[in-house]
Amino acid sequence: MWSDETHIFSVSEVTHTIKYLLEENIPTIWLEGEVSNFKAHSSGHFYFTLKDANAQISAVIWRSRAHILNFEIEDGMHVQALGNVRVFERGGRYNFDILQIQPAGVGRLQMEFERLKKQLEAEGLFAAEHKKKIPAYPSVIGVVTSETGAAIRDIINVISRRAPNVQIILRPVQVQGEGAARDIAKAIEEFNAYGKADVLIVGRGGGSLEDLWAFNEEVVARAIFNSHIPIISAVGHEIDFTIADFVADLRAPTPSAAAELAVPDYNELKRKIVRFAQRMQRAVMVKIEHYRQRVKALQRSYGLRRPEDLLHQYALRVDELSTQMQRTIKQRITSQQQYVQQLELRLQNLNPKKVLERGYSITYLNGKVLKRARDAQPEGMLLTELHQGKIESQIKKIEDHG
């Protein structure tokens, strides 16, 4: 164990051997790892540790190469670094001397995302003043998505349920992979050239960051920004925003949600119109009731009995309307569609001119309904509106009972 041939190494010697073995046998390599203990030293050098689950290695970016660090590096970030293993004999330590460095995988995409976001934001592409208003009642919806994906199915389902007669026009695109971004941008440009869509939905169903990447590309962002047609972005990724979401005039978390934002609910609208119609009906009823009271008062005062008297017509109309209203109250219609049809019918019956069908007529003087004989002048012209047709006549005699 101990003989004359026994070579006793000096510390320098063994360290030198280690240095030789390591530096000669490990060429310049790409190394991937997680950054920890990152320190920007006052000397201008950057020191940190690269680690994975089982091991770690010290790393350094010398001040002379500080410019290679063109992104915000921080602990926990995964990076890929090109460099060499160097042994420092004096300290008995080794580290990884970095020549090039970049965020790894998803990290790199996120970096690219942040870079582009910052750039486009600075250019004003996300500014509120560029946001176009989404039309309240569109008739044509343009859709830019995959022909085979779930997104178009969801959009068709929602729109055909909410607004069945809104036209959907799909411009099929490839939503992921090589050329997808270019295709999406081109589709948006084509819709603008085509010109018939009132609003566009641009998107796809959910996926990983890589799957959604096309919606983070500059060419898509610019196409959205340049579109004259308002755009709703619909990238199925509820938590994270894509660049497309920032540029779009409105952002929806999913394609279904985009469809809901794009079209109004027709049933809701029908109810609204029905409510308007009812209010109109009620207002006219109130007015008629008011006149009925006046008619009654006049009848009491003057004992008018002439059936052709215009005032009598109001009384008749009021009676008809009361009957109509009683019928209405009896009818408790459940289905909305039925309700709407019934309403149309009721409106027809409510029309004051319906009375004309029964043989009554309305007399106009100078375009206004004539209610008092004393408002007319002998020799004056009257217009009488009948159920069918009108008669123009000249006044011979006026009897004022008013």
Add this chain to the structure above:
Amino acid sequence: MAEKKLTFEKALAKLEAIVEKLESGEISLDDSIAAFEEGQKLVDFCLKNLSEAESKVKKLSRDIDGNFELNDF
């Protein structure tokens, strides 16, 4: 009075205005008859607009000459 192209949006806004005018009570019977008639036309127009037949989904493409064409989806 007749407009060249009445949009649904305009019709709805007009209808709302007529309803409010009728409810205000500050309108003569003549005017309220006219307003009622116009309102009824607007109701018809709006409901018709919402009840048109279901539309088919189309696909936008370009022919050999680069002209747009719509095909069934």
